[in-house]
Amino acid sequence: MSTHRDRATGTPAVAAGPPDEYVEAEIQRLLAEDPAVAEQGITVVLRERGLMLYGEVESPHRREEILRRVAERFPDVPVTSDIGVIRAQAPTEVEELP
Amino acid sequence: MIRIAAVGDVHVDEDVVGRFRPALDELPDCADVLLLAGDLTRHGTEAEARCVAREFGGLGVPVVTVLGNHDHQCDQVPQVVKVLQDVGIRVLEGEGMVLEFAAGRLGVAGVKGFGGGFAGRCASDFGEPEMKSFVRTTNESAEALGAALRGLDCDLLVALTHYSPVPDTLAGEPLEIYPFLGSYQLGQAIDSAPTALALHGHAHAGSERGTTPGGVRVRNVAHPVIKQAYSIFHVGDHLDAGQVSRIGHSGIRQSWS
Numbered sequence: 001m002s003t004h005r006d007r008a009t010g011t012p013a014v015a016a017g018p019p020d021e022y023v024e025a026e027i028q029r030l031l032a033e034d035p036a037v038a039e040q041g042i043t044v045v046l047r048e049r050g051l052m053l054y055g056e057v058e059s060p061h062r063r064e065e066i067l068r069r070v071a072e073r074f075p076d077v078p079v080t081s082d083i084g085v086i087r088a089q090a091p092t093e094v095e096e097l098p
Numbered sequence: 099m100i101r102i103a104a105v106g107d108v109h110v111d112e113d114v115v116g117r118f119r120p121a122l123d124e125l126p127d128c129a130d131v132l133l134l135a136g137d138l139t140r141h142g143t144e145a146e147a148r149c150v151a152r153e154f155g156g157l158g159v160p161v162v163t164v165l166g167n168h169d170h171q172c173d174q175v176p177q178v179v180k181v182l183q184d185v186g187i188r189v190l191e192g193e194g195m196v197l198e199f200a201a202g203r204l205g206v207a208g209v210k211g212f213g214g215g216f217a218g219r220c221a222s223d224f225g226e227p228e229m230k231s232f233v234r235t236t237n238e239s240a241e242a243l244g245a246a247l248r249g250l251d252c253d254l255l256v257a258l259t260h261y262s263p264v265p266d267t268l269a270g271e272p273l274e275i276y277p278f279l280g281s282y283q284l285g286q287a288i289d290s291a292p293t294a295l296a297l298h299g300h301a302h303a304g305s306e307r308g309t310t311p312g313g314v315r316v317r318n319v320a321h322p323v324i325k326q327a328y329s330i331f332h333v334g335d336h337l338d339a340g341q342v343s344r345i346g347h348s349g350i351r352q353s354w355s
Contacts, residue, residue: 096331
C-alpha cells in the first residue's frame with residue numbers, strides 16, 4: 001500500500017497529495033525528460049523524512065541542476081542528496097584477456 | 099597483443115570538457131585504439147558533439163564510436179556524426195572497420211543496438227504496431243551487427259554496442275528495466291562470428307563483466323561503472339609470438355609501472 005510523504009504529520013493521504021509512488025515516478029521522469037537534466041541514472045526514493053536522491057553524474061554543475069529542479073517542483077519536500085561526480089582519472093591497471 | 103581502451107556514457111557538454119583530457123592525453127603510451135560505447139552527449143545536439151570533438155579529437159590513437167540513445171534525443175544524428183567524423187572519430191552503425199597495428203589487424207563492428215530483453219523474458223514481434231516496431235528495430239540492429247562482424251577480415255574481432263548483449267553486465271540495475279537496457283539478439287549476433295570481446299555501455303548501475311551464451315567476454319564500460327576515464331584491455335596474446343609465454347596469464351595485473 002502506498003503511503004504519503006506527509007503521513008508523519010498525520011495528514012490524511014488523500015487530502016495531502018498523491019501517493020509516494022507517483023511522486024517518485026514524476027521525479028524520475030522529470031530528471032530524465034527535463035532537457036536541463038537528462039539524467040536516467042539517478043535513483044529517487046521518497047521516505048517519511050523526505051526525498052533521497054542518489055547516483056552519479058558527470059559534473060558538479062549537473063548535481064546542482066538536479067537539486068534545483070527537484071526543489072523547484074517540490075518546494076515543500078526536504079531533499080537529501082548523495083549524488084557523486086564520477087572520477088575521470090587514467091586507469092592504473094589493465095585487464096589481460098586471454 | 100592489441101591494447102584497447104574503452105569507455106561509454108561520457109555525456110559530454112560544456113561542463114565536462116577538460117575533465118577527461120588529462121587521462122586521454124596518456125592514451126598513445128598505453129593503448130592502440132579508443133572505442134567509445136555511445137552516449138557521447140547529453141541530448142545529441144550538434145553543439146554537444148563539438149564538445150565531444152574537442153575532448154576526444156586529436157588523441158594520437160584512432161577513435162571509433164557508436165552512438166547511444168542520448169545521442170538521438172534531438173534528432174540531429176547526421177550533424178553529430180559529421181562533427182565527430184570531421185575530427186577523425188569514426189562512427190559505426192551496422193558496419194565494421196579494420197585497423198592495422200604491428201600486432202595484427204583489429205576488426206571493430208558496431209551498432210547502437212536496442213532493448214527488448216533477454217531470452218525467455220523478452221518482447222515479441224507481435225500485437226500492436228508500436229510493439230512490432232520496437233522488436234523489429236532490435237532485430238534489424240542485431241542482424242546488422244552480425245553481418246558486420248561476419249564480414250570483417252581481421253586477426254582480432256571486437257563488437258561495439260551501446261545497449262547490452264547480455265544480462266550479466268546489468269547486475270545492479272533493477273530487473274524490471276532490463277528490457278530497456280539490452281537484448282539477447284545482440285548476443286546472438288556476437289556469437290555468430292569469432293568475436294573476441296564485446297563492449298557496451300548504457301547500464302550506469304550495471305557491472306563490468308559477463309559472457310555471451312557462446313562464451314564471448316562482455317564488458318560494460320559505461321563511465322559510471324568503470325569509474326575512470328577509460329578501461330584498458332590487452333587482447334590477442336596469440337597475435338604476438340614474443341608474448342606466447344604469457345598465454346594462460348589472466349586477470350587484472352599492473353601494467354607500465
